[in-house]
Amino acid sequence: MSVAAAARTESTALRFSPRWITDRLGGFVLHVAVIGLTVAWVVPTLGLLVTSFRLPADIANSGWWTALAPPYKFTLDNYSQMLQASNLGTGFFNSFMISIPATIIPVTIAAFAAYSFAWMKFPGRDWIFLALVGLLAVPLQLTFIPVTTVFVKLGLTPQHLTSLGLPPFIPLWLAHAGYGLPFSIYLLSNFFRALPSDLFESAEIDGAGTLTVFFRIVLPLSVPALASLVIFQFLWVWNDLLVALIYVGGTASVAPVTVSLVNLVGSYGQNYQLLTAAAFFSMIVPLVVFLSLQRYFVRGILAGSVKG
């Protein structure tokens, strides 16, 4: 009791001191910035959501915020029309066919690579790592023509692959893996490097080989990093339009949902209302991925390892 009372007197004494003012002001500025950013992100999304429930005529004539006041004239027509559009189902299927391997492949390769960069000694390690980080700065568009040329020369085109009975998405898996690897390796190797070296030495004395250390110690301890990387890569591939169009083209049988979405809208912007509904519909998948992996972001997974 007396301690609490004393603390309270002290804080009253400090009120309106310069330190108190800067503390409060700093907190205030931070809150304003966070709230401002949140509003800036949420308002357009909200606008899109409201629009997706409005009649085409209303969308054309008034702003989305007017729909928030009575009389309410919401409709589900956009959603039912959008779902009836012929190739949306194929689009979803294709998106899964593209996104799942295009997430698993780079994350798996990156985990192995990051482990070797972080904990194995080999000549030129630091230079190779530096080059890899440098690749983060290469613009995607720069790679389209050379990579396409190589793919065509190797026969990695949807038509050719289909004729061989192989999945037509292989070039896209490879491309997404390549684009995702530098960041994935960078992120994971930073995480692996932060693992305490005592763990590795202890495992070495216990008789664990490199692969055992990787599978039984490094991977289980890196679940949070792996989960966030999977989310990043999945979202990037799921939302991608350009890379898919370049490497497999816009044919309905191979196009992902993003291409189907674009095709809902006519060349002159008609059927705009369908796009809003479809955008929200396609958002469900990334949301499910995010929410289901979120529980792996356990803080303090390393707790109890090396501190007394």
Place this chain on the structure above:
Amino acid sequence: MASVTYDHVVKRYTADITVVKDFNVEIKDKEFMVLVGPSGCGKSTALRMLAGLEAITEGQIRIGDRVVNNVAAKDRDIAMVFQSYALYPHMSVYDNMAFPLQMQRMKKDEIDKRVKNASRILGLDNFLKRKPRALSGGQRQRVALGRAIVRSPKVFLLDEPLSNLDAKLRGQTRIELQKLHRDLETTFIYVTHDQVEAMTMGDRIAIMNAGILQQVGTPGDIYDHPANLFVAGFIGSPTMNFVPASVQNGTAKASGFEVKLPKPIDAAKGTLGFRPEAVTDRIVDGGTAMEMKVDVVERLGSDQFLYGQVGSDQVTARVDPRLSVQPGDKVRLGLDTRTLHFFDAESEQALL
């Protein structure tokens, strides 16, 4: 069960940076050997070379009769307890202890037997299913010990295993470790910077400084007969008194007193050393006495230490705790001449 021999061992990182210089020690079978020294003295490196975590630049390390220079860590039949414990945080206590045995592809029931046995010895029976994060510091430390015990290694290596524990627990664990050593009948090599741990636990102590082995001996031996100025100053708390002195006709002359040396030495100048317990309030007739101007009085209940000036030198004295002394007082103290040390001015080696 095995002896360990360091034979002219050198650890060099670059041409200029040598952290262990010509290290020679023979550690007997079932011995509790403590490597002690200030931080950066090379004691941990010496241990890590034995563990197989660092390459040996020159010389040989033998476990028993086997040269282990090129033997992988896992094949050296040793177990190590790290300062940080290095427990696997995602595994239960049971799995942490079973891990080294699983790596040896031991049968499940044998693993179970050994883990249960180790957990019984260490009192971890009720915690086997817990993760390390749900344990206290002392319990984690015991899990780390358990992981070493289950392997029944030839040699136990312990790298400052107590330094993450609080003072009280450290005292208890010190005693437990000694019991454990007696029960396991295995060679223990224990690295620490704490001279109290070294004195209390070691069968023998090896003192290192700046990569060089200074002295090896039993705690009593090292305390009573330090080989040089460094060892004399490192072992013992409060530290030994050092006063510059000149020698003439077998008598050492310091700034505040003179003392007849028990035997003649071959030096004109050097450092006279005597432990605080050699300076007391008991003055023997015809013995050496000195006058101290007291600066600080430390009462520990069982002891009373006086810190002050004798002539122009700083001296620490241990006096009767019932003696009433205030800072600023001048007291007459007697010096017990039986435990005098004298160190050469140049080489700092003990001459007495």
